[in-house]
Structures are given as C-alpha cells and as structure tokens.
Amino acid sequence: MSPDDPMLPVAYRVEKVTKETRDTFTLVTRRVDRAPRHAFEPGQFSMLYVCAVGELPISISGDTADKQNLTYTVRSVGQVTNQLVSLGVGDTLGVRGPFGVPWPVEEARGKDVVVVAGGIGLAPLRPVLYHILRRREEYGRLVLLYGARSPQDQLFRKELTQWSQAPESRVLTTVDYGGVNWHGHVGVVTTMFRYVRLRPERTIAMVCGPEIMMRFVARELETRGVERSQIRVSMERNMKCGCGFCGHCQYGPDFICKDGPVFSYDRIQSRMEAYEI
Amino acid sequence: MESLERIIAEQPFVEGLESYYLQLLVGCARNVVFEAGHTVFREGEEAHEFYLLRHGKVAIEIHAPQRPPIVVETLADGDVLGWSWLIPPHHWRFTARAVTQVRAIALDGKCLRTKCEANHDLGYELLKRFADIMSRRVDAARYQVIDVYGGGVNQ
Numbered sequence: 348m349s350p351d352d353p354m355l356p357v358a359y360r361v362e363k364v365t366k367e368t369r370d371t372f373t374l375v376t377r378r379v380d381r382a383p384r385h386a387f388e389p390g391q392f393s394m395l396y397v398c399a400v401g402e403l404p405i406s407i408s409g410d411t412a413d414k415q416n417l418t419y420t421v422r423s424v425g426q427v428t429n430q431l432v433s434l435g436v437g438d439t440l441g442v443r444g445p446f447g448v449p450w451p452v453e454e455a456r457g458k459d460v461v462v463v464a465g466g467i468g469l470a471p472l473r474p475v476l477y478h479i480l481r482r483r484e485e486y487g488r489l490v491l492l493y494g495a496r497s498p499q500d501q502l503f504r505k506e507l508t509q510w511s512q513a514p515e516s517r518v519l520t521t522v523d524y525g526g527v528n529w530h531g532h533v534g535v536v537t538t539m540f541r542y543v544r545l546r547p548e549r550t551i552a553m554v555c556g557p558e559i560m561m562r563f564v565a566r567e568l569e570t571r572g573v574e575r576s577q578i579r580v581s582m583e584r585n586m587k588c589g590c591g592f593c594g595h596c597q598y599g600p601d602f603i604c605k606d607g608p609v610f611s612y613d614r615i616q617s618r619m620e621a622y623e624i
Numbered sequence: 625m626e627s628l629e630r631i632i633a634e635q636p637f638v639e640g641l642e643s644y645y646l647q648l649l650v651g652c653a654r655n656v657v658f659e660a661g662h663t664v665f666r667e668g669e670e671a672h673e674f675y676l677l678r679h680g681k682v683a684i685e686i687h688a689p690q691r692p693p694i695v696v697e698t699l700a701d702g703d704v705l706g707w708s709w710l711i712p713p714h715h716w717r718f719t720a721r722a723v724t725q726v727r728a729i730a731l732d733g734k735c736l737r738t739k740c741e742a743n744h745d746l747g748y749e750l751l752k753r754f755a756d757i758m759s760r761r762v763d764a765a766r767y768q769v770i771d772v773y774g775g776g777v778n779q
C-alpha cells in the first residue's frame with residue numbers, strides 16, 4: 348500500500364511539547380521516515396492514533412509555512428486525549444490525513460475577517476491567523492474575538508499579544524470568571540461585538556468553539572448584518588474513518604469529516620437549531 | 625473644550641435620539657473621572673445616577689463574606705453603567721469598581737425621572753434603550769452560567 352492511503356497511519360515523532368493550560372498541550376510532531384510532512388490547509392484535521400489506545404480527530408494548529416512539522420493542540424477530556432497529552436519528546440504516534448474542508452482563506456482575500464473562537468476553538472483557527480498575518484496587505488481588517496472560561500484557560504497567550512500589535516488588527520479577549528486581579532474583559536464572547544465596528548457587507552466570519560457558542564455568535568453576526576453565507580463554523584462529531592467511508596460522523600445529509608468540518612452557516616443553520624441530530 | 629452635548633451625542637446609547645431629547649439629557653449630565661480602584665457605587669446604596677462610559681473599564685462585582693469579590697461582568701468604552709436609578713427602590717444591586725482610569729458622563733437619575741414623568745415620549749425613548757441593554761445583559765448572563773466553552777463533541 349502507498350503511504351498516501353488515507354486509511355494507513357504514518358508514524359510521526361513528538362519533537363516538542365508545550366503546556367498551554369492546565370489540561371491543554373501543544374505537540375509538535377515530525378515524520379519518522381524524514382519524508383516531507385503531509386500538506387495541509389488551515390482548518391483541516393488529522394486522525395491521530397495512539398498505540399493500543401485509539402484514534403481521534405485533532406485539528407492542525409500549526410503554521411502552513413512550517414514545512415517540517417505538524418502541530419496539534421489537544422485538550423485532555425477522555426481516554427485518548429489523556430494519552431495524547433501524556434506523550435513526551437521522542438514518543439511516536441500514527442497520523443492519517445489531513446482531512447476535511449478548510450477555512451475559506453482564499454475567498455476571504457480582500458475582505459475584513461472576523462475570527463471568533465471559544466476555548467480550544469482557537470487551535471483550529473490559529474493557522475488562519477498565521478496565514479493572514481503573513482499576507483497582511485491582501486486582507487482587510489482583522490478582528491479576533493476570543494473567549495475562555497478563565498484567564499488560566501486562555502491558549503497561546505504570548506501570541507495573542509503579538510497578534511494584537513499587527514497592523515489593522517484588533518484582538519479582544521474575554522473570560523467568564525476573572526477574579527479581582529484580572530484587568531481584562533469579563534463576559535461571554537458575544538459581548539465583545541459591542542467594541543468592534545463591523546463593515547458587514549465586506550466581512551467574512553470564521554467561528555470555532557462548542558456548538559452552542561457558535562450558534563450564539565452566528566446570531567450576533569447576523570444581527571450586525573453579516574450574511575449567513577459569509578459565516579463559517581467548524582463542526583465536531585465523533586469519527587472513525589475520517590474520510591467519508593464509514594458514515595460515523597453523519598450530520599443530516601452531510602458527513603462532517605468530508606463535507607466539513609468547516610461549513611457555511613446558511614447550509615447548516617436549521618440543523619444547528621434542531622435537537623438530536 | 626468639547627461641549628458636553630457633543631460628547632454625549634457621540635455615545636452609542638443616544639444614537640438616533642432627536643436633538644430635543646438630547647438637550648433634556650444634557651440638562652441632567654456632568655463629566656466625571658474615576659481613578660483605577662475607585663468604587664463607583666456600592667451594592668445597597670441609593671442609585672442616584674447612571675453613567676455613559678467614554679474611556680476605561682469598570683468591573684461589576686458581587687461581594688460575599690470571607691471570599692474575594694466575584695467579577696460578573698466588565699463594561700468599557702461606549703457602554704452604559706447602571707439602571708437601578710430607573711427601577712424602584714432605586715438601590716444598586718451590585719458594586720461597580722473602576723479597573724482603569726474611567727472617563728464618563730454621569731446622568732442624574734432624579735433629574736431624569738422627573739423629566740420622564742413630565743415627558744412620556746422621552747421616558748419611552750429611554751425605556752426602549754434600557755430594555756435593549758437589559759435584554760442583552762440577561763442573554764450574556766445566561767450564556768455565562770451554562771459554561772459555554774466547556775462543551776465539545778456532540779454538545
């Protein structure tokens with residue numbers, strides 16, 4: 348079988364581990380056989396296989412310009428993710444993919460880009476920020492709104508500060524629970540829209556976080572005049588094959604792994620507002 | 625120096641308000657500055673005023689014995705601070721503390737209530753604006769209690 352068989356994991360070695368928060372770690376990985384890493388676009392995910400534990404979908408959180416490594420940011424919530432975040436430098440894991448529909452970075456060229464992330468949702472959007480900031484003059488205004496549970500739960504804190512200093516860029520972060528020593532915003536991420544003036548007719552929005560948060564954010568964007576077709580959200584469902592064979596991730600007429608995970612909000616709005624899909 | 629009327633006219637809260645009503649507001653307004661750490665108002669005190677925040681950040685806090693205050697929300701440039709002046713018994717429900725230096729317009733609640741009683745059109749205009757703010761804050765508070773970032777797959 349060729350190494351490009353989507354069902355066949357390729358061995359990657361962990362090169363670096365960074366603790367982002369109490370339960371979230373970033374793993375930088377490199378192909379063991381020294382062949383070029385899998386090509387990917389911002390928003391795509393890999394199926395990561397941890398020996399004897401299992402396999403799961405994780406978005407690539409690194410830079411497409413990093414030609415050597417694939418980087419993942421993983422929040423430990425269960426069996427497989429616990430094992431993933433316990434890997435150390437030198438450990439190996441299996442990688443399949445990348446899979447899925449990416450964020451619309453090409454379509455966004457020339458437009459204002461509003462990126463809204465909640466919690467771990469900033470990880471799949473980080474490649475978009477790298478992409479735009481490297482080609483700053485090709486895009487309009489960049490707004491990043493990021494909500495986390497507490498200041499300690501914020502990912503990529505150093506980079507958030509760097510991004511806020513980029514030209515024509517606005518980064519607003521907020522937490523649900525701040526404490527008296529926290530000098531930033533307190534309130535859910537939707538409240539941050541008060542502080543930015545959108546130009547809805549030339550805005551494209553990319554939203555990632557728990558489904559419930561994405562629904563609230565999409566509503567807020569609509570209230571502010573952004574068309575549904577210009578709002579993209581990234582969906583999560585449990586997966587097995589990751590590439591459209593098994594039907595495990597079926598979501599109405601779509602498979603999340605193949606037709607998503609990034610969807611236009613006008614395509615899935617009614618499904619997101621329905622129960623039990 | 626910028627006139628008070630010009631400054632108020634720039635606040636999002638009065639967007640689209642007829643200039644006659646704006647004049648009525650200006651008659652009850654004054655400029656204020658709070659240094660960082662200053663308590664703007666305290667839970668239980670009489671609510672005389674509300675504030676249109678021009679610059680700076682204010683934390684809305686709940687105080688409980690034997691624990692540090694809980695910040696439930698922050699407000700910043702362009703936001704409206706306080707509606708207890710409008711609703712009997714006109715006592716603050718929370719404490720507000722300046723997180724940074726704050727420049728604001730203070731509007732005298734008694735003065736405005738008197739004007740609203742005499743001019744129901746003004747009262748209705750203000751109520752509509754406060755109802756919008758209140759409903760947004762209630763929504764935000766609901767999202768906050770459900771721990772909106774905690775969910776993941778299938779949630």
Ligand SMILES: Cc1cc2nc3c(=O)[nH]c(=O)nc-3n(C[C@H](O)[C@H](O)[C@H](O)COP(=O)(O)OP(=O)(O)OC[C@H]3O[C@@H](n4cnc5c(N)ncnc54)[C@H](O)[C@@H]3O)c2cc1C
Binds near residue numbers: 392405407425584
């Ligand atoms: C396309 C796609 C991209 C993804 N990208 C990332 C990523 O970049 N980083 C990342 O950390 N995760 C990501 N996920 C989610 C990740 O795949 C799941 O967290 C993982 O499958 C959980 O597996 P587990 O065996 O560790 O937990 P399980 O043992 O399956 O679950 C343990 C418990 O945690 C709950 N749970 C499962 N997933 C989550 C979750 N995401 N958040 C909160 N609770 C959860 C379950 O309901 C269960 O109660 C992505 C998912 C998809 C579909």
Ligand code: FES
Binds near residue numbers: 587
């Ligand atoms: S995971 Fe198999 S079809 Fe999507």
